[in-house]
Amino acid sequence: MVIAPRPWLHGFLDLCLLAMLHERPDYGYGLAQRLAAAGVADVPGGTLYPALLRLEQQGLAEPSWHPSESGPRRKYYAVTAAGRAALDTQVAEWHQFRDGIDQLVTAGAAR
């Protein structure tokens, strides 16, 4: 699977995390796996966990502890109401950005 160059994710990581957490609450490692499975990025722990802590600090995601069958308990994050609002804003921005790039790329490819 082709994984986009890492700098591409810069700026979109929070959006991806909020979207995934809105789909269903998850913990760090699970989120990393979902990002990789989607072909978006292999996010190193040093990038992922600070972003999660930041979302928590800003009140966009809310943690809760859950035991795991194997190994130590896990910190699951769920999107808060504020997180939901931030997600909506960022999705709108993303669509605008994506459409802009698409337009440029399509125009260039048509020549």
Add this chain to the structure above:
Amino acid sequence: MTPAPHRGKPESGWAGRFEDELLRLGLQPGRARELTEETTQQAAESATAPDALFGPAHLYARHLLTELNTAPHPAIANPNPRPAPGPGPYLDPGPYLGPGPDLGPDLGPALDPGPSPGLGPGYGVGHGAVRLRLAGVSKRYRRRTVFSNVDLTVRAGEVTAIVGANGCGKSTLLRICAGLVRPSDGTVHRTRRVGFVPQDGGTAGWLTASEHFTLFGAAAGLAYRRARSTGEHLAGRLAWRPAPDQLAQHLSGGTRQKLNLVLGELHAPDLLLLDEPYQGFDQGTYLDFWRQVHAWRDAGKAVVVVTHLLHDLQHADHVYDLGAAA
């Protein structure tokens, strides 16, 4: 390297170093403890050792604080923070990377891809020829051991970052690599042509940039004109055009570091030793610097960079954590 004193249960290992560094960076003890526990927990739930997941403790501490203090505005409008540079000589891949016209016969032998005579047979095995090899290197000042038993091999076409907390001897180690400091123990083999860029100093305040090029060029057997044009060309690659009459003492700190960098590579060394050479660089120049490092690597040079920035590690092929080794 001496951990900051802190109350409570002293922790050893990665978590302890992480917490110490957070405290050293001015975090409240309660918050430092919280973040340490949090981070330890994150490593546990990924079933990964913290240093494998996050890298060296002191670097991750800095990184985490920076990340938490940065208001994350979605950088959608600008995924590539660097503005396109204007046209200039530094856009050009540059002939000096190969045996091009700028270098000429004076520097020919420096570009010989084979192992240098000083290293003897057997060093060429592997990806690139070995340009530097430290075995069991230690440094003591009287009774104080700065570091001990450092083994480090650096090959052509590789970038190695030396990291470690303040005071763990990174600069001393680099000076040993350069042959400027004698190790207390161990052996150092290095290729013949070495470029060394100190953290500061190394330039003469009463000389202009051009005079530096001439002087350092002369030491490397470069003719006057060639030294000058090579120096100016290399300066251009760092987006710097030296003014003809400006003395080094009137250059800004960042520009003086560019001068240092140019002097370090003026004689087209096979091995470049850089001690945080971008202090005072602005963001654009910092990226130019790393582009330059990659160009050196692609041209088959061996590069060793002393750094304390976690962001730099993504540019390195190997990371040597002196703090963990000591």
